[in-house]
Amino acid sequence: MKLFMNEGSPFARKARIFAREKGLSDRIQEVVTAVSPVDANSALARENPLIKIPVLVTDDGARLYDSGVICEYLDTLHERARAFPSSGPARFETLGQQALCDGALDAAILCRYELALRPVGLRWNEWIEGQRLKIGGALSVLETEAQSWPDEFEMAQIGAVCVLGYLDFRFPEWEWRRTHPQLAGWYRAASIRPSVVATAPA
């Protein structure tokens, strides 16, 4: 399989951590791919009409996106513990945890585009503040939930690593640890997992 990705993309990281946690990384060739919302990568557009990463090309030649679809597909290929319960409340709890982290990442990426890509004179502070409220809301939920997280490392934990790692990478000045001590403690321990180390943005 091929995974179009780059090291800075937190959604690509979700798929990359997932593959490593489930013992699938030997079967996946990672293809470093440049993306920008204002400078379309025409090669990537042939793989995904939304011109986004990650995209997984399966051994059957199917193109899968977004990151949630990729993780659920990869979850059918391994013999370890399933990350996505097949039914019932546990399934929807997992999907909800994923949606929470995806939403925080969407907001953080919009902040990144606003503050690093958009010309300085066109930036809008209310937009940033609105997106930061969403990130803060998600972090508050994670701060509570992390207190009861077991040692397992499934979608909730993978999602949290992607969110917190991205905040450290792009917005260290927001100092999320100051107001989220439980999460900071959990993240310190999670950060030494091989899958997390191997996928950390440079």
Added chain:
Amino acid sequence: MKLFMNEGSPFARKARIFAREKGLSDRIQEVVTAVSPVDANSALARENPLIKIPVLVTDDGARLYDSGVICEYLDTLHERARAFPSSGPARFETLGQQALCDGALDAAILCRYELALRPVGLRWNEWIEGQRLKIGGALSVLETEAQSWPDEFEMAQIGAVCVLGYLDFRFPEWEWRRTHPQLAGWYRAASIRPSVVATAPA
């Protein structure tokens, strides 16, 4: 159950059409909810930390989001044809069709915010053009796929109605029909379905 929604939200519409198609609308109270990315609805923030709609409150009191999670949950509650195949290539085809339409809607909503919410002097044309490329890419795929769509009305078709209905609602000047004749013909027929009529933005 309660569904936080408003008539202008295409993601809320996805859940609302789904509920009607599967005979579940009698069990769902729709709660009209104002949202703005720069003027947070604090009541909504208590239901969904991402401060977005749709949110479904189940009979057990769980809060479900986003629209894909809601549709998959509703799919467990009815006795009609399942919209989400339980496994195999058909499942990932369905999830991919949903991801395609969700991505087009994300891009269209960003265009809407840029052109209607952001102060005039802060708008960035390259951003709009970049998002329009994503929408165009998705429409090209739908134009091809619609030629072989059967009469069924499942995730691909619900997603397409939400995308095309939103373009008509917010961007009629883009005239998507001019370059997508197959899709225009399909949409003309789809537009008279009761679930589509009942959820059309005013």
